[in-house]
Amino acid sequence: MDLFEYQGKQYFARYDIPVSKGDVAVTVDQAIAAADAAGYPVVVKAQVQVGGRGKAGGIKLANNADEVRTHAGNILGMDIKGHLVKRVWVENASDIAEEYYASFTLDRGAKKHLLMLSREGGVEIEEVAEKNPAAILMLHIDPVDGLPAAAAKKAAVDAKIPEAAQQGVADILVQLYRCFVEGDCDLAEINPLILKPTGEVHALDAKVSLDENAEFRHPEWAEFQATVELDARELLAREKGLQYIGLDGTVGIIANGAGLAMSTLDVVNQVGGSAANFLDIGGGANADVMAGALEVINSDKNVKSIFINIFGGITRGDEVAKGIVEALGRVDLRAPIVIRLDGTNATEGRDILKNAGIPESKLTSKSTMLEAAAAAVALAK
Amino acid sequence: MAIFVDQNTKVIVQGLTGGQGKYHGLRNKAYGTQIVAGVTPGKGGTDVEGVPVYNSVAEAVKATGATASFVTVPPKAASAAILEAASAGITFIVCITEGIPAQDEARTYNTMVRDFPKVRLLGPNCPGIISPGKCNIGITAGEIAQLPTAKGPNVGIVSRSGTLTYQALYELKQLGIGVSTCVGIGGDPVPGTSFIDCLREFQADPETHAIIMIGEIGGSAEEEAAEFIKDNVTKPMSAYIAGVTAPAGKKMGHAGAIVSGGKGTAQGKMDALRAAGVLVGHNPTEAGSLMAGIVAGLS
Numbered sequence: 270m271d272l273f274e275y276q277g278k279q280y281f282a283r284y285d286i287p288v289s290k291g292d293v294a295v296t297v298d299q300a301i302a303a304a305d306a307a308g309y310p311v312v313v314k315a316q317v318q319v320g321g322r323g324k325a326g327g328i329k330l331a332n333n334a335d336e337v338r339t340h341a342g343n344i345l346g347m348d349i350k351g352h353l354v355k356r357v358w359v360e361n362a363s364d365i366a367e368e369y370y371a372s373f374t375l376d377r378g379a380k381k382h383l384l385m386l387s388r389e390g391g392v393e394i395e396e397v398a399e400k401n402p403a404a405i406l407m408l409h410i411d412p413v414d415g416l417p418a419a420a421a422k423k424a425a426v427d428a429k430i431p432e433a434a435q436q437g438v439a440d441i442l443v444q445l446y447r448c449f450v451e452g453d454c455d456l457a458e459i460n461p462l463i464l465k466p467t468g469e470v471h472a473l474d475a476k477v478s479l480d481e482n483a484e485f486r487h488p489e490w491a492e493f494q495a496t497v498e499l500d501a502r503e504l505l506a507r508e509k510g511l512q513y514i515g516l517d518g519t520v521g522i523i524a525n526g527a528g529l530a531m532s533t534l535d536v537v538n539q540v541g542g543s544a545a546n547f548l549d550i551g552g553g554a555n556a557d558v559m560a561g562a563l564e565v566i567n568s569d570k571n572v573k574s575i576f577i578n579i580f581g582g583i584t585r586g587d588e589v590a591k592g593i594v595e596a597l598g599r600v601d602l603r604a605p606i607v608i609r610l611d612g613t614n615a616t617e618g619r620d621i622l623k624n625a626g627i628p629e630s631k632l633t634s635k636s637t638m639l640e641a642a643a644a645a646v647a648l649a650k
Numbered sequence: 651m652a653i654f655v656d657q658n659t660k661v662i663v664q665g666l667t668g669g670q671g672k673y674h675g676l677r678n679k680a681y682g683t684q685i686v687a688g689v690t691p692g693k694g695g696t697d698v699e700g701v702p703v704y705n706s707v708a709e710a711v712k713a714t715g716a717t718a719s720f721v722t723v724p725p726k727a728a729s730a731a732i733l734e735a736a737s738a739g740i741t742f743i744v745c746i747t748e749g750i751p752a753q754d755e756a757r758t759y760n761t762m763v764r765d766f767p768k769v770r771l772l773g774p775n776c777p778g779i780i781s782p783g784k785c786n787i788g789i790t791a792g793e794i795a796q797l798p799t800a801k802g803p804n805v806g807i808v809s810r811s812g813t814l815t816y817q818a819l820y821e822l823k824q825l826g827i828g829v830s831t832c833v834g835i836g837g838d839p840v841p842g843t844s845f846i847d848c849l850r851e852f853q854a855d856p857e858t859h860a861i862i863m864i865g866e867i868g869g870s871a872e873e874e875a876a877e878f879i880k881d882n883v884t885k886p887m888s889a890y891i892a893g894v895t896a897p898a899g900k901k902m903g904h905a906g907a908i909v910s911g912g913k914g915t916a917q918g919k920m921d922a923l924r925a926a927g928v929l930v931g932h933n934p935t936e937a938g939s940l941m942a943g944i945v946a947g948l949s
Contacts, residue, residue: 375752377839377869380759412757413764453753483751485726514900527837528811528866531892531902535916536933538895547902551748580816581791612816613791638817639935 270479273316275358276493277475283489284448286441286459287471291360300341301334303359309333310362313340317352318498320393325349330362363473368461369430370394370405371442372476373449382410382449384442386428390461416446437470438462453483502546502569509561511548518543519649521566521575521604523559525550525584533578536638542646545572550584559592564600574648577608578638579618586610586618593632594625605648606632609641652781652798652831653806653851653858654742654770659785660716662687662740664707664731665723666698674746674789675701675720681792683785686714707738720778720787721745728774729758736766743842744787745773755840762842771842777812777834780819788834794819798828802859803948805941806852807832808845809864810871814892814934818864821938827945830858837866837907845875853883860886860944862937863928867893868907868914876922886944887928890937891916 272280275293282288292303293316304311315327322328327349329340337359347354368391376383387405389397397404406428410416421442425435441462449457458476465471484490499507506513512527516534520542524530530549537544546569550558566575579589589610596602610618619634635641661678665671666688676699679685687702687710694705704710707719719735721728721743728747735743755774762771772779778788782795794816798804805827809815815834822829833848835841845863852858861883865872872891879887893902894916901908908914920930929944931937 375756375839377871378874380756380840382756411760412753413760450753453751455752480752482725482749483753486751514897514902516897524813526811526813527902527907528809528815528864528892529813529817531811531866531896531907532814532817532890532934534896535892535894539932544895547896547900549902580813580820611820612794637935639933 270481270493270497271318272477272479272493273318273356273496274314274475275316275356276496277477278358278472280452280477281448281472281475284444284452286444286448287469288475289360289363289471289473291358293356293358294341295345295356297338297341297345300357300359301337304331304334304337307359307361311337311359312362313337313344314358314360315344315347315349315354316356316358317349317354319350319352322349327354363463363471364466365463366466367431367434367464369438369464370397370460371438371445371462372456372458372460373446373454374456376409379409382412384408384410384416384424386424386442388428388430394460415450416443418443433468434464434470437464441470441472453480453487454478455480502565505568506548506565509565511558511562511565512551513565514547515569516544516546517571518545519571519573520645521545521569521572522578523548523550523562523566523575524578525580529578529580533576533638533642536642537576537646540639540643540646542642542649545569555588556592556595559589560596560599563593563596563602567600567602572604574604574645575602575606576641576645577606578641579608579610579612581612581615585613586615587621590618590621594621594627597627597631602631605630607635607641607645607648608632609635609638652784653848653855654831654833655718655779655781655785655787657784659718659742660684660686660714661718661720661787662689662707662710662714662716663720663722664689664735665721666690666701666703667693668722671722672698674722678720678786678788681786682783683787686716707735707740711738711740716740718742718787719744721747723747725749725751729754732758732771733761736762736769741769743769743771744776744778745771746776746778746788747773748775750774750838752839755838759840759842772833773836773842775838776836776841777815779831779833781831782829790816790819790832790834794823795832796823796826796828798830798857802828802857803945804828804830804857804859805945806830806855806858806861807864808848808852808861809834810837810866811864811892814864814890817934818862818938821934822941825938825942827942830855839869845871846878849875849878849883853885858885859948860941862941863887863889864934864937865889865891865919866907867891867896867902867916870914872919873922876926876928879926879928886948888931888937888940888944889923889928890931890934891919
């Protein structure tokens with residue numbers, strides 16, 4: 270789950286990472302109130318999860334309430350690369366002496382945490398990596414050891430952070446690492462991490478991505494969930510606890526397991542069709558889950574046929590079949606189903622479907638993934 | 651021969667008294683796997699259809715001499731269960747649990763490397779391992795795996811995705827090709843066992859004559875495997891990578907499956923494998939028929 274900048278800053282603040290005084294606003298009046306509280310001059314920043322906000326006119330400096338009114342009025346409702354600006358973050362403007370970069374992620378290849386620290390901040394780190402890789406310090410951290418203060422200080426020195434900023438940067442690294450680990454982030458990034466003329470080091474931006482598997486131990490994430498931007502289909506899927514990603518095609522996809530679901534998308538594509546979604550009903554899905562999945566697919570007006578691709582392991586074919594029968598009784602499906610059912614209890618599942626008296630115009634069964642994909646694509650045309 | 655597990659492997663099930671643990675543990679037993687005990691704290695002294703349950707892994711190991719464990723407990727308890735097994739002398743741990751936080755996984759993995767370097771963890775979030783006819787630990791339906799033959803050729807399977815592992819087994823069964831061992835390494839960001847670990851074992855296993863590898867988008871495990879194959883694997887291979895049509899920046903179900911910053915694409919992985927001499931199919935069926943061609947050439 271990716272956080273907006275303002276949420277990232279609020280999250281940073283929980284871990285004592287210094288951020289600018291500010292607040293989020295959804296109206297012009299709120300923006301002015303936030304500016305008054307933060308102290309002028311302020312920066313009004315569009316809250317969208319896409320790069321290039323500044324160039325698009327989504328970040329403006331305001332010296333007084335009138336300027337805040339003008340800028341917030343312009344920015345709220347603005348479309349930035351297809352993202353509608355619903356909120357602005359208004360914060361006290363910082364004087365900047367230098368800009369650095371710091372982030373923590375998991376290096377999957379090394380199976381260790383990775384600190385990236387650079388004295389060249391304020392630009393995309395990918396750009397720095399390409400043009401001047403030597404300017405980035407990459408330090409692997411064993412999760413068992415963590416990042417002691419001395420190691421953080423050494424990293425700041427090794428990254429050639431100027432001496433005046435070294436201690437401040439090291440302190441923030443320790444705090445940011447704690448945020449990354451205890452806060453269950455996939456990514457915790459500060460770009461730019463600034464040195465003020467007065468000598469303080471400070472996070473001017475926040476990019477945080479949270480690991481949804483850790484949601485159970487973070488009740489405070491509920492407020493972030495509320496602002497995740499989903500389309501109607503994705504909202505319905507979330508309510509039903511399904512792994513769903515909306516796409517633009519016409520063949521609705523239901524599969525068990527992420528790999529099989531991805532593969533189903535690929536195969537539909539190979540036989541000349543296009544998938545309307547990615548939907549993984551997960552391991553051990555029961556009749557209820559299958560019925561819910563069909564409801565979600567049915568809510569997508571673009572869907573012309575539904576391809577259910579199940580290979581039972583922990584998921585059982587009989588449960589899948591019961592769910593389909595139940596769903597057909599509960600929802601009036603607009604599109605016909607093509608099913609391919611194999612693996613655990615597949616025979617029982619096929620028998621349930623056969624004996625349920627479903628007309629062939631509503632459901633056909635195919636024995637291989639490719640045949641089923643071809644049939645579903647033909648029905649969608 | 652088979653890799654990692656065979657007919658002599660004695661297995662305990664951590665979580666045998668839970669719904670999934672009971673279903674799959676007993677199914678593994680019915681397949682012929684030596685399921686010798688279950689472990690559930692507080693339920694020691696009871697049994698699950700004749701399989702004795704102990705309070706701790708240490709007690710179960712002492713009583714049965716088990717060397718492998720099937721961990722099927724909820725995400726919150728999984729890391730502790732894995733480390734309990736390792737410290738009690740278990741040397742092969744299969745964890746099927748889905749949804750373990752990445753931070754826990756990274757810490758558990760590195761704790762294992764440091765404190766229990768000889769213990770192998772398979773998973774988490776994996777379907778398990780099956781050496782057909784000998785041992786099945788995990789959630790794979792045993793009947794979809796073709797038995798290996800004494801003279802071969804037999805195929806080893808290694809896969810990052812659960813259901814695609816079954817698909818691969820199924821494709822080979824349709825073609826009548828024997829399987830030496832099938833390993834599902836799981837789709838999480840920090841798997842205990844990598845493609846390379848399995849490829850090394852398959853290369854050394856005299857009963858394995860060819861290898862199928864199933865990968866997916868995200869990370870760089872397939873590219874690293876391709877590098878390894880180039881220098882170390884002489885047995886013929888076919889492969890399939892899922893997620894050619896996956897949009898960038900979207901996690902496709904698995905915590906590990908995401909194309910980000912132009913990295914981890916299916917195309918890049920396929921190219922790397924092809925450059926290492928692997929035959930790459932565009933879908934699981936094609937990977938299966940490519941393997942059929944390889945096997946025909948070997949027999």
